Amino acid sequence: MSELIELTGISKVLKGQEQPRTILDGVDLTVRAGESVAIVGRSGSGKSTLLSVLGLFDRPDSGTYALNGRDISRLPERHAAKLRSSHFGFVFQRFFLLKHLTAAQNVAMALINGQGWLSRRERRTRVMNALDQVGIAHLAKNRPAKMSGGEQQRVAIARALVREPQILLADEPTGALDIETGTIVIDALLDATTRGCALILVTHDRDHAARMGRIVDLEAGVLSERVPA
Numbered sequence: 001m002s003e004l005i006e007l008t009g010i011s012k013v014l015k016g017q018e019q020p021r022t023i024l025d026g027v028d029l030t031v032r033a034g035e036s037v038a039i040v041g042r043s044g045s046g047k048s049t050l051l052s053v054l055g056l057f058d059r060p061d062s063g064t065y066a067l068n069g070r071d072i073s074r075l076p077e078r079h080a081a082k083l084r085s086s087h088f089g090f091v092f093q094r095f096f097l098l099k100h101l102t103a104a105q106n107v108a109m110a111l112i113n114g115q116g117w118l119s120r121r122e123r124r125t126r127v128m129n130a131l132d133q134v135g136i137a138h139l140a141k142n143r144p145a146k147m148s149g150g151e152q153q154r155v156a157i158a159r160a161l162v163r164e165p166q167i168l169l170a171d172e173p174t175g176a177l178d179i180e181t182g183t184i185v186i187d188a189l190l191d192a193t194t195r196g197c198a199l200i201l202v203t204h205d206r207d208h209a210a211r212m213g214r215i216v217d218l219e220a221g222v223l224s225e226r227v228p229a
């Protein structure tokens, strides 16, 4: 069986006006369905860049990226955009919720693009399931201004989950939250892995990283896997 994600020798070089800078340097990473992986490392070590490559926002300069056994390293943008919406869910430090919409409407927005035609009833069921999965179905009719930061981030996670992605990419999703709320958000993300979704989490928080099945460390663009304690 092929792996879900297989990065081999991924490099990314920034070619500015000055000397080219290597941001990712020969990264190898394999992720299977249902796995949770923390990417840790100092500020500027290349974590967000790696996540951008994984989420097809950016292409590697060398190396290969295989998704479900298919080489997608040099995919044209229009194909990449399709894959992004069919296979990936994204969660960021900022929630990016639309203020004038309710939680349910914010989540439903993710179904508008790329899901083909869904009946109103089907859409509603999918939205409510996603909100339920992150424990906030009772807040479906609330607008973001009436919710706490943790609740808003859970709406953002529900929005990522509603398309039933194979991979969740989360970049510092607890960065704007207090410890307790952050823990609830990590619970919601980890819960998705029990349904077979792979979770790749960039975090500076050691405790959150320790809850993932694996921890990989980026140092100046070089990735190494930590042996579990």
Ligand SMILES: Nc1ncnc2c1ncn2[C@@H]1O[C@H](COP(=O)(O)OP(=O)(O)OP(=O)(O)O)[C@@H](O)[C@H]1O
Residues within 6 Å of the ligand: 014, 023, 041, 042, 043, 044, 045, 046, 047, 048, 049, 050
């Ligand atoms: N578009 C860009 N233009 C110039 N430099 C960039 C660009 N993108 C990334 N960099 C540089 O590449 C390096 C890696 O950045 P990246 O954001 O991936 O690091 P990071 O590990 O996610 O950092 P942080 O933990 O602070 O978010 C940094 O030195 C950054 O300044």
